[in-house]
Amino acid sequence: MLSLKKRILKIQKDRNFFLVMTLLLCSPLAVYGNSKKIYRADRRMGDRFYIASRLQRIFGAESSKTLEENILSKVRAFGGACSPYNVISEFQKEGKKRINHHTKYRCYSGLADSKVEPFIDAGILRTGHLHKTCDLLVAKQQTYQFAINLAGLGSNSAKSDSNLKKMLRLFYPHSKKLPLALKKVKNPSWKLILSSLCKSDYWQIP
Template structure:
């Protein structure tokens, strides 16, 4: 009996120590976010992503790849354009990033642009073409960001109740895009 108590003590203390270790989630870098969003919002989203996502290596992580070189018309090495939107210092950006205030704000801005643009929103809504029920449409659109997961009936009800009917798809798309869970690869 004593042995069992000791064993329980040892295991629980180990568990406590493991639990006490703090860590931050590793969020996907700008290339990951770019790839997911381009997939959802279509080729028209490229311009928005190039302006509102790819230059922000500091917030999103993702160093540029010097092997992906595009030569400009200028002569000499200074005319070489890398996929580093802010020049060579981007080479040293982190591979990954953590949640941060600036990343959250930039995502808010990016998602607003993607959902406000008629072409990109329209492309993202293509997945609903063959879905008839409104609730199923909410579920299907949710799958664009979280393909492995389902919304419960009560969650869907909650969404319908909260969001403005007039701008439903725009707002729903923006909020899904802003949510952090899909940004963790």
């Protein structure tokens, strides 16, 4: 058995090897070369209002509390400034307790929320909150049923291509082709399909 050093020496004699190595090393350097990037390309995701609005349309009015707790109130994860003076709020007496009424445009964490970015690129926070929201909405019978009905399906509908397309169009209304990944899944439940679509990234990019 030859030692490593001898093997390297042997290979270095091969002229083709040098050609390959030169290409491997030099081509990326040539591409990067002296170029300087002056821009940042963030994925132009929808903000918290957009995400909440789309999901509410898909899962119905029963989803509003879940959406407020997991999407609308997560200003730093999704972006979208609050409107400090757009808040309808008054302390009203209900029995002895004061009740504070707000709109979804309120500043959850104070006035600094009015200065946040108009949208925030997908990150671990955003993904985590969305996944949790999707799980909750699919697990809740009323919201799940609303989505199934909206797609024109029933819980026992067959997993045919046309039915899968109906489900897909809830999130991707302009989609014409069924993604291969969705075709290949073997005998999935509608809940799993709905949840996967809900958690996917691309519908969040308007």
